Amino acid sequence: MIYTVGGQKGGSGKTTVATNLAVLLISIGRDVLLVDADDQETSSDFTALREERMENQAGYTAVKLSGINILKQVPKLAERYQDIVIDTGGRDTESQRAALTVTNIFLIPFVPRSFDIWTLEKVEFLVEQARSANPKLKAYVFINRADPRGGDNDEAAELLKQSEVLHFLDSPLGNRKAFANAAANGMGVIELKNTDEKAVNEFKALYEQLNHSS
Numbered sequence: 001m002i003y004t005v006g007g008q009k010g011g012s013g014k015t016t017v018a019t020n021l022a023v024l025l026i027s028i029g030r031d032v033l034l035v036d037a038d039d040q041e042t043s044s045d046f047t048a049l050r051e052e053r054m055e056n057q058a059g060y061t062a063v064k065l066s067g068i069n070i071l072k073q074v075p076k077l078a079e080r081y082q083d084i085v086i087d088t089g090g091r092d093t094e095s096q097r098a099a100l101t102v103t104n105i106f107l108i109p110f111v112p113r114s115f116d117i118w119t120l121e122k123v124e125f126l127v128e129q130a131r132s133a134n135p136k137l138k139a140y141v142f143i144n145r146a147d148p149r150g151g152d153n154d155e156a157a158e159l160l161k162q163s164e165v166l167h168f169l170d171s172p173l174g175n176r177k178a179f180a181n182a183a184a185n186g187m188g189v190i191e192l193k194n195t196d197e198k199a200v201n202e203f204k205a206l207y208e209q210l211n212h213s214s
């Protein structure tokens with residue numbers, strides 16, 4: 001399976017989701033390639049830290065690719081790995097477009113805030129365009145950094161549900177320190193010592209829902 005985590009908003013949690021997904025997939029025995037398609041190279045930095053902490057045993061392979069090279073290399077790499085997770089930047093980049101033409105599953109996290117939700121139409125347009133080259137592309141939206149209380153989560157969910165282009169996964173990730181703490185140690189939430197069970201359960205639930213829907 002080839003997953004791309006993207007969207008049109010910076011800081012929505014793309015790298016958090018991509019790295020946690022890679023870690024979850026290796027935990028269930030999958031052979032995983034993590035592709036950093038963002039010039040900021042955050043997931044490469046994550047992997048470098050992870051290798052340092054784990055005596056070079058990150059558990060997955062990581063590469064950095066951009067633009068046209070994503071189109072050229074990912075299909076070949078897909079023959080060698082069971083799963084590929086592509087982390088893109090939060091802009092409409094050539095790299096993100098290239099990734100979407102070779103991807104099975106597009107994952108778009110949304111923070112439940114107006115500025116983030118306002119990018120929904122742009123994401124829909126991006127997916128519709130990508131489908132002209134990749135008709136089987138499945139695109140899933142979900143809430144990341146959900147508030148512990150208040151109406152903003154529900155309001156955002158209502159808007160995301162209305163999309164006819166994107167499928168809403170009703171499996172939010174809360175705004176939980178464990179995600180940042182795990183990243184600071186080169187780990188996924190499921191690996192962190194004294195982790196937050198809620199964060200672990202939310203991430204696993206999101207993956208389960210994705211599996212059921214795809």
Ligand SMILES: Nc1ncnc2c1ncn2[C@@H]1O[C@H](COP(=O)(O)OP(=O)(O)OP(=O)(O)O)[C@@H](O)[C@H]1O
Nearest residue numbers: 010011012013014015016090145174175176179180
């Ligand atoms: N569910 C969450 N709970 C708490 N903190 C989170 C959560 N998701 C992401 N964060 C934090 O939010 C910040 C941005 O997350 P991340 O780097 O994953 O976003 P991004 O979409 O990859 O950003 P960019 O657009 O810069 O690539 C990070 O500090 C991360 O630790």
Ligand SMILES: [Mg+2]
Nearest residue numbers: 014015038042
């Ligand atoms: Mg990122």
